Amino acid sequence: xxxxxxxxxxxxxxxxxxxxxxxxxxxxxxxxxxxxxxxxxxxxxxxxxxxxxxxxxxxxxxxxxxxxxxxxxxxxxxxxxxxxxxxxxxxxxxxxxxxxxxxxxxxxxxxxxxxxxxxxxxxxxxxxxxxxxxxxxxxxxxxxxxxxxxxxxxxxxxxxxxxxxxxxxxxxxxxxxxxxxxxxxxxxxxxxxxxxxxxxxxxxxxxxxxxxxxxxxxxxxxxxxxxxxxxxxxxxxxxxxxxxxxxxxxxxxxxxxxxxxxxxxxxxxxxxxxxxxxxxxxxxxxxxxxxxxxxxxxxxxxxxxxxxxxxxxxxxxxxxxxxxxxxxxxxxxxxxxxxxxxxxxxxxx
Amino acid sequence: xxxxxxxxxxxxxxxxxxxxxxxxxxxxxxxxxxxxxxxxxxxxxxxxxxxxxxxxxxxxxxxxxxxxxxxxxxxxxxxxxxxxxxxxxxxxxxxxxxxxxxxxxxxxxxxxxxxxxxxxxxxxxxxxxxxxxxxxxxxxxxxxxxxxxxxxxxxxxxxxxxxxxxxxxxxxxxxxxxxxxxxxxxxxxxxxxxxxxxxxxxxxxxxxxxxxxxxxxxxxxxxxxxxxxxxxxxxxxxxxxxxxxxxxxxxxxxxxxxxxxxxxxxxxxxxxxxxxxxxxxxxxxxxxxxxxxxxxxxxxxxxxxxxxxxxxxxxxxxxxxxxxxxxxxxxxxxxxxxxxxxxxxxxxx
Numbered sequence: 194x195x196x197x198x199x200x201x202x203x204x205x206x207x208x209x210x211x212x213x214x215x216x217x218x219x220x221x222x223x224x225x226x227x228x229x230x231x232x233x234x235x236x237x238x239x240x241x242x243x244x245x246x247x248x249x250x251x252x253x254x255x256x257x258x259x260x261x262x263x264x265x266x267x268x269x270x271x272x273x274x275x276x277x278x279x280x281x282x283x284x285x286x287x288x289x290x291x292x293x294x295x296x297x298x299x300x301x302x303x304x305x306x307x308x309x310x311x312x313x314x315x316x317x318x319x320x321x322x323x324x325x326x327x328x329x330x331x332x333x334x335x336x337x338x339x340x341x342x343x344x345x346x347x348x349x350x351x352x353x354x355x356x357x358x359x360x361x362x363x364x365x366x367x368x369x370x371x372x373x374x375x376x377x378x379x380x381x382x383x384x385x386x387x388x389x390x391x392x393x394x395x396x397x398x399x400x401x402x403x404x405x406x407x408x409x410x411x412x413x414x415x416x417x418x419x420x421x422x423x424x425x426x427x428x429x430x431x432x433x434x435x436x437x438x439x440x441x442x443x444x445x446x447x448x449x450x451x452x453x454x455x456x457x458x459x460x461x462x463x464x465x466x467x468x469x470x471x472x473x474x475x476x477x478x479x480x481x482x483x484x485x486x487x488x489x490x491x492x493x494x495x496x497x498x499x500x501x502x503x504x505x506x507x508x509x510x511x512x513x514x515x516x517x518x519x520x521x522x523x524x525x526x527x528x529x530x531x532x533x534x535x536x537x538x539x540x541x542x
Numbered sequence: 543x544x545x546x547x548x549x550x551x552x553x554x555x556x557x558x559x560x561x562x563x564x565x566x567x568x569x570x571x572x573x574x575x576x577x578x579x580x581x582x583x584x585x586x587x588x589x590x591x592x593x594x595x596x597x598x599x600x601x602x603x604x605x606x607x608x609x610x611x612x613x614x615x616x617x618x619x620x621x622x623x624x625x626x627x628x629x630x631x632x633x634x635x636x637x638x639x640x641x642x643x644x645x646x647x648x649x650x651x652x653x654x655x656x657x658x659x660x661x662x663x664x665x666x667x668x669x670x671x672x673x674x675x676x677x678x679x680x681x682x683x684x685x686x687x688x689x690x691x692x693x694x695x696x697x698x699x700x701x702x703x704x705x706x707x708x709x710x711x712x713x714x715x716x717x718x719x720x721x722x723x724x725x726x727x728x729x730x731x732x733x734x735x736x737x738x739x740x741x742x743x744x745x746x747x748x749x750x751x752x753x754x755x756x757x758x759x760x761x762x763x764x765x766x767x768x769x770x771x772x773x774x775x776x777x778x779x780x781x782x783x784x785x786x787x788x789x790x791x792x793x794x795x796x797x798x799x800x801x802x803x804x805x806x807x808x809x810x811x812x813x814x815x816x817x818x819x820x821x822x823x824x825x826x827x828x829x830x831x832x833x834x835x836x837x838x839x840x841x842x843x844x845x846x847x848x849x850x851x852x853x854x855x856x857x858x859x860x861x862x863x864x865x866x867x868x869x870x871x872x873x874x875x876x877x878x879x880x881x882x883x884x885x886x887x888x889x890x891x
Contacts, residue, residue: 219777219823220882224786243790244712245773246608246639248705252600259595260647260700264685290595298609300698302651336613336696338889344691349649349683351609351700356597363593424594428568437573441592474568533569540687 205229210309217303217337230313231333234320239296239331247331249296252355259286260351266540268315268345271385272400273476275348276318281405281476282427282542283352284326288407289423289479291362291414292354297323299333299350304343315346326405328352360414366421367442371510372488376409376479376495377402377503379431380459383473383538387466397462404477409498417491419484426480427542432471433533434480435518445513448520448530452507472533474541482510554578559658566652566686579662580682583669588645588680596680598645601704608635609700615889617664617694620734621749622825624697625667630754630825631776631891632701633675637756638772638828640711640763641703646672648682648699653692664695675754677701709763715770716791720859721837725758725828725844726751726852728780729808732822732887736815746811753826758847766840768833775829776891781820782882783829784867794862797869797879801856821882823890831859 205225215222232240239247261282268275280297287294299319303312323330381402388397406425413420422442426434431453439446455470463470477500483491488506495501508520518530554574564571581589588596610631617624629646636643648668652661672679734750755774762769771791775783780802788795804819812819826849832840837855844850857869867879 214888217777218882218888220782220821222883223777224881242712243714244639245635246606246641246701246703248639248710249605249607251602251604255600256598256645256702257595258598258645258647258700258702259681260649260698261683262649262651262685262698264651264687286594290593290597292595296605296607298607298700300609300611300649300700302611302613302696302698332608334610334698336611336889338613338693338696341690342693344687347651347685347687347696349609349611349651349698349700351607351647351649351698352595353605353607353702354595361597363591365592428566428572433569472569532573533567534571539563539567540685 205309207309207313212303212305212307212309212312212337214305214337217335223335226335230316234316235330237329239329249331254358255356257287257290257292257354257356259283260349261286262347262349263542264347264540265386265542266344267389270389270401273403274315274318275346276315277322278403278476278542279348279350280319280322280326281403283350284328284405284407285425287352287354288410289425291360292356293411294326294328294352294354294407296331296353297328297350299330299348301335302343302347303335303337304345305337305340307345322405326407357414362420362422364422364424364438364441367438367444367482367510369444369510369512370485371421371482372485372506373446373508374481374492374495374504374506375431376501378454378456379475379478380455380463380470380473382476383541384459384462386541387538388462397458399458399462402475402477404500406477406479406500409495409500410479412494412498413481413491416494417483417487419487421482424480426478427474427476429533430472430474432530436532439516439518443516444510445516446508446510446518448508450520450522452505454503454505471530474538476542554658556658556662561652561654561656561658561661561686563654563686566684572684575684579665583665584679586678588678598680603707604705606636606639606641606703606705608632609698610635611696611698612891613696613889614735614891615693616738619738619750622752623664623667624695625664626671627752627825627891628697628699629668629671629675630752632699633677633754633756634774636701636703637759638774640709641705642760643675643677643701643703643756645680645702646677646699648679648697650684651692651696652684652686653694654686654689656694671754675756706763711769711771713771713773713787713790716787716793716831716859718793718859718861719834720770720831721834721855722795722857723830723841723844723853723855724780725850727803727805728824728827729804729812729819729822731825732890733808733811735890736887737811746807748807748811751824751826753849755826755828755849758844758849759828761843761847762830762840765843766832766836768836770831773829775827776823776825778882779821779823781879785881788865788867792865793859794865795857795859795867797857799869799871801854803852803854820879823887825891
């Protein structure tokens with residue numbers, strides 16, 4: 194009898210099985226879930242060490258560390274799922290700081306009764322997303338809570354990356370005159386999730402933009418010395434993220450409405466749902482800000498990447514002691530783009 | 543009007559206020575929660591950078607990375623709470639790998655309606671635990687889910703530490719003849735939580751041992767060259783953790799029952815609750831294994847630390863192709879200490 198067979202009496206049933214409380218109790222059932230699902234899909238030289246933490250080589254530079262918990266509902270949506278999203282979200286948080294993401298931890302909180310078939314699909318999606326982004330899932334944890342104490346599955350990821358020497362991006366770096374670009378159409382993720390959630394029966398055809406941006410951001414970091422700051426406009430959308438940067442840098446911003454790329458289908462769905470695309474979450478877009486002399490080059494680098502082909506320069510930073518974000522509308526007027534107040538889209542990521 | 547006042551209309555009410563959905567929506571309310579609670583309590587030079595991820599100095603050695611999600615119920619228990627526990631648990635996972643823990647990320651999943659007074663108490667407990675352990679909370683995330691989709695609060699932490707040069711601890715390193723020590727009484731945490739949860743009205747007087755072990759583990763790493771492995775026996779308890787190590791190292795183990803330190807109050811409560819202290823979770827104990835020549839020195843180092851004053855040598859590794867963990871009982875017999883099968887204590891950490 195093999196070592197495995199001695200310790201794990203019955204194979205997990207990934208067709209009709211459900212998550213049981215003892216999967217999170219730290220005994221044999223926990224060990225079996227790790228062996229049959231996580232270790233199998235996420236296998237790499239660090240995770241396979243099998244200790245309480247992963248031992249990782251000394252990094253060749255400063256670190257960046259970022260975390261996100263993911264509670265998106267529904268967990269499967271057009272263009273993605275909570276698994277891929279949990280990798281993309283954290284990879285992007287590390288990447289927009291200018292770093293190369295290397296290592297990811299994952300913490301699962303599972304609700305008793307959650308279908309093992311769904312868990313398997315989510316884990317496979319995480320493994321594929323990690324592979325595509327070139328990151329390794331090096332350590333993890335699983336907890337199980339009783340029925341009614343969660344909503345199927347929540348996933349926390351934490352990412353660690355390494356900064357190229359001398360890179361100092363920050364939301365506090367922008368200066369009047371700097372140029373603001375976005376890597377593509379806004380609002381896709383939020384609209385894809387909301388369309389599915391409200392179950393209004395209309396087919397928007399919108400799919401989430403959930404994707405890892407680290408290849409694109411690494412090119413910008415390497416080739417645009419005047420790059421001040423990058424941010425991925427997730428919760429709160431483009432509008433809130435630009436307000437955060439304006440406040441951090443003590444500048445104002447002026448946007449050109451007709452330069453902000455939004456799909457017609459997204460605009461139509463937003464109108465129907467009572468949303469403003471400026472505040473709808475994105476999960477595969479990056480805002481980048483640099484000196485005006487390098488703006489065209491920055492735009493070209495974005496457009497040369499498959500994830501940035503619809504990139505646009507959408508505005509510039511100005512002197513403004515109020516740190517307002519304003520938008521010149523198509524009709525020649527000016528609209529204030531305020532922070533998102535209150536709740537627009539709960540559980541969007 | 544100050545910058546803060548412009549952005550945050552009303553102060554958070556930490557006496558009677560509740561968590562609202564928009565605290566997790568990424569807009570003004572999220573920013574206010576971060577400013578008024580998290581930034582204020584966790585403040586340090588890295589968190590205060592205020593970007594999507596924290597930029598950290600290049601570490602002087604290999605890294606260790608570990609994560610844990612915390613779902614303990616009740617969230618406040620004798621001797622601790624979910625906040626302190628979420629720091630201790632991850633600090634210990636990094637520390638038992640032989641590393642010095644440096645940085646912690648935290649991801650909150652909050653249930654709509656959760657009292658802000660409880661959240662404040664938990665955050666203050668985290669801040670105190672981090673300070674005591676000498677680690678910094680450098681980045682975080684907050685999500686809010688609807689009533690009935692969580693159980694008040696879940697906290698994920700991820701920790702990063704740095705390994706002293708040449709340190710190579712692993713559960714796979716043990717050899718026949720090696721000596722096994724535990725840093726103190728077992729079962730305190732699990733019994734403290736269970737006593738409170740089952741609400742049986744009996745006062746066990748047992749308090750959780752929840753604590754950060756990194757000062758103790760660092761001394762062992764520095765002074766015991768033959769140290770093979772350390773582990774904190776949390777979920778699954780001493781019994782399961784020793785089985786994991788025996789399997790990883792392909793050895794057997796023999797324990798001496800009368801050397802395993804258990805408080806009388808814990809034994810009594812376990813009998814009452816139908817539990818075996820060998821499988822009850824600890825949150826401030828470490829198992830350490832070294833060569834027999836250094837066993838007494840290892841024991842003395844443990845006993846010289848306030849968290850190890852009741853340390854004991856409890857057994858040794860032997861050759862055994864079955865990798866069994868056996869225990870010589872007080873009556874001269876031998877009992878098998880198997881893996882924990884099924885569930886003993888759900889949501890204990």
